[in-house]
Each structure stands twice: as C-alpha cells, then as structure tokens.
Amino acid sequence: MSQIERESMPYDVVIVGAGPAGLSAAIRLKQMNADLDVVVLEKGSEVGAHILSGAVLDPVGLNKLIPDWKEKGAPISVAVKEDNFLKLSETGATKLPNFAMPPLMNNHGNYIVSMGNVCRWLAEQAEGMGVEIFPGMACSELVFDDSGAVKGVIAGEFGKNPDGTPSSSYEPGMELHGKYIFLSEGVRGSLSKQVIAKYNLDAECDVPKFGLGMKEIWEIKPENHNEGEVTHTMGWPLGDQAGGGSFLYHIDNNQVYVGYIVDLNYKNPHLFPYMEFQRWKHHPKIAKVLEGGKRVAYGARAVTKGGLQSIPQAAFPGGALLGCSAGLVNLPRIKGNHNAMLSGIAAAEAAVAALADGRASDTLSAYDAELRSGPVGQDLKTVRNVAPLNSKFGPKLGMILGGFDMWCQTLLKFSFFGTVSHGKTDAESTGKAADYAPIEYPKPDGKLSFDRLTNVSFSATNHAEEQPCHLQLADPELPISVNLPEFAEPAQRYCPAGVYEVIRNDDGSDPRFQINAQNCVHCKTCDIKDPSGNITWATPQGGEGPNYPNM
Template sequence: MTEVTREAMEYDVVIVGAGPAGLSAAIRLKQLDADLNVVVLEKGSEVGAHILSGAVLDTAGLDALIPDWQAKGAPIRTAVTKDSFYVLGEAGQMRIPNWPMPPFMNNHGKYIVSMGNVCRWMAEQAEALGVEIFPGMSCSQIVYGDKGEVKGVVAGEMGLLSDGTPGPQYEPGMELHGKYVFLSEGVRGSLSKEVMAKYELSRGHCPQKFGIGMKEIWEIDPAKHREGTVTHTMGWPLGSNAGGGSFIYHLENNQVYVGFVVHLNYQNPHLYPYMEFQRFKHHPMVADLLKGGKRVAYGARAISEGGWQSIPKVVAPGVALLGCSAGLVNVPRIKGNHNAMWSGIHAAEAAHAAIMAGRQSDELTAYEDELRSGPVAKDLKRVRNVKPMWSRWGMVASLAFGGFDMWTNHLFGLSLFGTLKHGKSDAAATGEASKFPKIDYPKPDGVLSFDRLTNVAFAATNHEESQPCHLRLKDPSVPVGINLPKYDEPAQRYCPAGVYEVLTDEAGNPRFQINFQNCVHCKTCDIKDPSQNINWTTPQGGDGPNYPNM
C-alpha cells in the first residue's frame, strides 16, 4: 500500500473514547476554559453503543463534575433499596449478612443505571459546552512527533478491502493533533496497549488482571420485580474451576440486569465462561425470578481487575491513560465508573494548567500525582489485597481475610498483609489441556439459556464483511500448530460471541476460522490467548455492537 496523505486538524486536547472517563475530561476542560478546542472520537455508531457496565453507580465523580446532575435530567433515578449477597450451591443458597463488611461496601445511596444512557446524557452536556463529538470514528493509529511524543491519532479511515488495500469507497481519514491526547478506550484498548509498550508504562507494576463480564437484560413478571434490589452471588456454578460471581439488578420498567463475571486467570482451558453464565440462570433462585420473562439484550466486555498494584504509569510525552485504559475498577465493590470520572477530571485539570503555562506534549505529572494520592487512590488502596487473596487462596479464604483486610484499611489506613502482588498474566495462567478434566455443559434450553450465536443477535453487532479482519494473528500457524494440541484451542470457548472456531476440512485436517463479524469488542481474546498470538485492533468506525441501554 502506497503512503497515504491525510489532512490534519489541530486541537488543544484530543480524546479517544466517549465513555465516562473521556466525557468527564471533555466536560471539565470546557468548564475550566470555554475557549479550549476539545474533540472526542468514538468508535461506536453513537455514544453509548459500545458501553457495557453492571452498573450500580457511585455518583462521587459525577457529583464533583456536575453537582446539579439531577436538575439537569441525568438518567439516574433508580436508587438501591435492598442489597443482598449470597453464596450459591447447586440447589440452594446461603445469604451472607451485610454487617461484617466495611461501610464503603454498602450500595445504599447508589443508583442502578444504564451507563450507555448516562454517557449519552453526558455527551449532551459536553456538546452544550462546545465539545466536538464524532461517533463512528475509529482511531486506528497513533501519530508521533519528531521527538517521539504522542502528537495525535488517525481517525476515520474507511473502505479498506479484506487484503488491506484501498477499495473504491476508500476514505483515508484524518490526523487529529492535540497538545495532549487522552486515551479512554476502555479495557485493553489497542492504542493504549501500543503506548504502554512503547513507553514501558507497566515496568515496576504488577501485570493487569482481567475478568470477562457477560450481561443480559430481561423483562420479567411484574409480580416478581422489585425496583432498586441489588443481588450479588459467588460460588456455583464456578466452584473451584474459576473465580467470579454474578449480579442481578432490578431497574425500572420491570427489567433486570443479569450478569456473570469469570476471572480470566482460570487454569482449565476447557472452561467455557459463556456456558457457565447460561448454567447459572438455571439455579432455582435465578430460574424462579426469570420464569415467564424474556431476554431483550445481550453483551460482553472484559473488566480490569488488577486494581492498585496493576495501575501502570498513566502518562507519557503528550498522552495520558484514563479510566479502564488505566485499570481503575474496584473489584470487591464491583464499581469503576466513579473512578473513571475522577480520572477524567484530574487529567483535564492537569492539561488545562499545562496549556495555560504554555506547555504541550510533555508528561502530565500532575495527573499522575493526583491519581495516586486523591480519591481514586483512597478507593483502590483499601481493597488492594482482595483480588490477589482470591487468586492465591480461593473464595472462602478471600471472604474472611479480605473482609478483615478491608476493615483494617478502613479503620487504621493500614494492612497487616502489606500489598500482595499479583502473579503471572491471565494468558500465562492457562494450563495444558491434558492436565485438566473436560467439563460437560448442559445444552441451552432456549428459554432461560441460549446458544452464543442466538444471543449475539441480541447485541445487534455488525461489521462490514469486506474490510480487513480486525482480529489479527501474529502467526497464523499457532492456533492449530500450538494452541490446539497443547490447550485444546481455548479461543473456541473463552470468546463470548462465537468468533473463533476450529473446523475440519474434507481430509480431516483442522483449520482455524475467525468470524470477526460476530465480535462484540470485549477483547478477551487479546487477553486470554495463551500464546498471546491474537491482537485486537479497531475495525472501521461504527462497526461492532449497538447496545441500546447497557
């Protein structure tokens, strides 16, 4: 392909991703100086189309950003009225009382929300302040300056053919340059991954840990609906195979969010996270709730779970990592949106101060300092040992020791355990197939449980089929040559959208097939592939899931 010439546009700050972090940064920048030129680039077809979260929202970050959000009509209305936690067995459940947990674990005063709809509202607030927001604009490349600094991004390249050459409708896109570039791409963003590698931002920090979160929206029998009820579970069906748990949130209009999270550091490559989710819905407690209802939406995304130990250095020359690009989820609280908003606020304030001082394209050390000493640090440091405890000692021990550790951090600001380290990466944690038993999963019944392809239709995902596959293999021989004999090619199972298959040709030889059209952009493949052979990149703008109110 010949060198592409692109037009360039200049901004003060270029923001990649219209999630809670990116939009908070955009709003705060314009609050500080209405004359700043700020642009937000979103790969989804509209703001919110690629947003998937639980979500019970702690409004602390939003309270700081837009104190009168209620008066301005934010779609945040369903207050939590009941908060329950259960450990499940196959046929029953045991409720864990709330009182042993420190006060910050309480969900009362929080709200059950669709973060997609919250982001749509935040985008309206940003545009009212003069922020330019362009949905359907995938950012496919970083633009570097003469001194190796991040200068901008390439956005809006469209019309490439499957072999990567320009087709008849080719659009080269544009370069958008900024004095600073904020990457708020969500978990495992492709540009964030490149920046972290180039500037070695993870050096000296634990590897990031991840989970795969899958979610369905159900309309249920009004007689069973309890608006404001929050339920979390652990235990069955995962048992000792993997860490994880579920959430069931009763929102408005007789709808419930039903979600399931599997920690991606599981060893048994035969584990099938999606089928664990489907099996979970057959537990008597869940099945009774959903009986007579109907599923109306489905989606999945990876979740950063490393917490305090895994936050990389978040700044490099000209660039800053925000929100889930930095990994700011509080795992025991199952919340990260408030920290994403805080990160956007802090980054915006640091960039504004730098620009007012006549600086550009340097490291926003003030953002790094505030992230590691302010409200995000307070939130994450006190729960920092819960995830490594679970990984080392299992669910029961982590409940006991994790609860004790959170209390000592809450009361005294210290931990008797110090700061526990995470072990190997989730990819490296995968064991060889021959050393683990296969797992027999019941066939979905089409009423409570569904096969993947049927459910993917409820994500409304779509990709133009003539474009290059955005799931790129570093070595095409690895899936069949290494992953299949050694790990029974776990991509067949860890993907929640049925993207990867091992098929057999007429001669009986296996071949690896990628159905990239099914992709819901969860990025689990980029994380969990044991050979680290899959590189998730952005497809052309607007492609992917179209979540209505996840």
C-alpha cells in the same frame, strides 16, 4: 506513522473514546476554559453503542463534575434500596449478613443505571458547552512529533480491502492533532496498548489482570420485580474452578440487569465462561426471578481487576490514559464508572494547568500523581489485595482473607499483607489441557439459557466483511500447531461471541482455525487470554461492532 497524505485538524485536546472518562474530561476542560478546542472521537455508531457496564453507579464522580445533575435531567433515578449477598450451592443459597461486609460494600446512596444512557446524557452536556463529538470515527493509528511524543491520532479511515490495500472507495481519514491526547478507550484499548509498550509505562507496576463480564437485560413479570434491589452471588456454578460471581439488578420498567463475571486467570482451558453464565441462570434463586420473562439484550466486555498495583504510568509524552485504559475498577465493589469520571476530571485539570504554563512539560505528571494519591487511589488502596488473595488461596479462603484485609484497612488503616503481587498474567495462568478434565455443560433450553450465536444477535453487532480482519494473528499456524494440542484451543470457549472455531472434515481430520470476525462484540478477551499471546485486537472501521441500546 502512515505515509498516506491526509488533511489535519488542530485541537487543544483530542479525546479518544466517549465513555464516562472521556466525556467527563471534555466537560471539565470546558468548565475550566470555555475557549479550549476539544474533540471526542467515538468508534461506536453513536455515543453509548459500545458501553457495557453492570451498573450500580457511585455518584461521587458525577457530583463533582455536575453537582446539579438531578435538576438537569440525568437518566439516574433508581436508587438502591436493598442489598443482598448470596453464597450459592447447586440448589441452595446462604445470605451473607450485610453487617459482616466492609462499609465500602454498602450500596446505600448509589443508583442502578444504564451507563450507555448516562453517557448519551453526558454527551449532550458536553456538546452544549461546545465540545465536538464525532461518533463512528475509529482511531486506527497514533501520530508522533519529531521528539517522539504523541501529537495526534488518525481517525475515520474506511474502505481497505481484506489484504489491507486501499479499495476503490477508500477514504484515508484525517489526522486530528492536539496539544494533549487523552486515551479513554476502555479495557485493553488498541492505542493504549501501543502507548504502554512504546513508553514502557508498565515497567514499575504489577501485571494487569482481567475478568470477562457478560450481561443480559431481561423484562420480567411485575410480581417478580423489585425496583432498586441489588443482588450479588458467588460460589456455584464456578465453585473452586475460578474466581468470579454474578449480579442481578432490578431497574425500572420491570427490567433486570443479569450479569456474570469470570476471572480470566482460570487454569482449566476446558472452562467455558459463557456456559457458566447460562448455567447460573438455572439456579432456583435466579430462575425464580427470570421465569416467564424474556431476554431483550446481550453483550460482553472484559473488566479490569488488577487494581492499584497494576496501574501503569498514566501520563505519557503528549497525553494520558484515562478510566479503564489505566485499569481503575474497584473489583470487590464491581464499580469503575466513578473512578473513570474522577480520572477524566483529574486529567482535564492537569491539562488546563499545563496549557496555562505553556506546556512546560509534555508529560502530565501531576495527573498521574493525583490518580494515585487522590480519591481514585484511596478507593483502590483498600481493596488492592482482594484479587491476588483470591488467586493465591482460591475463592473460599481468598474471600475470607480479602474481607479481613478490607476490614483491617478500614478500621486500622493497615494491611497485614502489605501489597500482594498478582504473579502471572491471565494468559500465562492457562494450564495444559491434559492436566484438566473436560467440563460437560447442559444444553441451553431456549427459555432461561441460550446458545451463543442466538444471544449475539441480541447485541446488534455488525461488521463489513470486505475489510482487513481486526483480529490479527501473529502466527496463523499457531492455533492448530500449538494451542489445539496443548490447550484444546481455548479460543473456542473463552470468546463470548463464538468468533473462533476449529473446523474439521466429517471424519475429524484436517483441523482448521476459523475467525468469524463479524460476530465480535469488542470484549477484548482474546487479546488477554490467548495462552500463546498470539491474538491482537485492532479497531475495525468506525461505527462497527455492537449497538447496545441500554447497557
């Protein structure tokens, strides 16, 4: 714990992260006990600024939290009216029949939404109930009590020099103490990662698994728009190189959400996920929708895909992990917001019961049990083998076996596979550069496809340069001494924002590793995929990073 003198503020519950999980928890706490003091701390410049999601929303969590959300004006109005699944070849597409899909894949009753705007609306509901919400307040450290339990966080620390020393404008921030601390930071949260390691919360679960999700918002011609249409594709351009797929969601106002997910367990270190996304948009089926339109926003975010077997112990001394901090995305459905909301509700209910019982135990074990046996666990149980089967048998056979397993569990409540292990982490899955051929990618045309730095400008990301770099290298020499000769330094390619570069002299000599931290969109891919595990993502000053408008 830091030795700097700070003021402290006491609350009943401190929530880190104003995403769907954290805001749902805050609302449910106040619904159950209006007298509770609840605070939500958000590192983005405003609620929603760091929210990036597909998103087709299953309203089951919202229905439970706020049953009259329609009457209260939630920004949820575009119902899914058409569901398409396409298998792409380089020039053609085969439509997979909807009847062949397990019922859980059906989007009937779901809505195409901007989760950023949904979170802004949830924040309004929470504030109306007396929840305090502080945006621009990054939580940089945990605070522990004498027993070793988490008792709070340090938030709002500003003005450090690049070497970490206080500058003349240094603000030490505050300690916010809570009877319970909820970590709802999203994928690979910096505090969540520390808590998992400190309390060994992952001792009995499988390794976590992730994908990299990249998204653009396009305004397209009215004649190309079909409000309510949902299209998912697999196959080209990734083919058998890696798992992944795309989404194309037609929301209102002649806009479409255009996205691509690349599973981060890919082996070929020459793979360039961002360029796979850009190449995909040139497929005739996709280009036909986008031609004549314009891209208006871009962003990227890691996606959890480990599923049920990768969920760590979700309760720890003094608090709980919520939403994507625990890894609750249903990969085949490409949905996690409903489970995030349900986890927030469950954590709130467990905390209220524990507080009423005088905090007889610091560990919210009832929450962890509900997460696994309740609706979240049931949702994830049916799909638990899809990701590892894909990984073990490749996208084609893996898809067939995964579909068969989902049907068996739907109809027979039984899996012939049991629970399949994921095996290696995504970092460990990276192969040696010498064993794989480099991949040539077409140059972006500036109409359908764009270079990374141009696209990053559409994320409105910003970081002050005079602060410690939030992308920390355990060994500054390792990128050039190990990653470059063995893996062709894949950070140059796996980062969707062009943060990492290998700089050379004009004659190609003297390679140097450069970090352009100001480009970072907080996707956390580097913290996941670096083959040497050398990069740690730490939170920068509050309010920095992307400023997504409608993601």
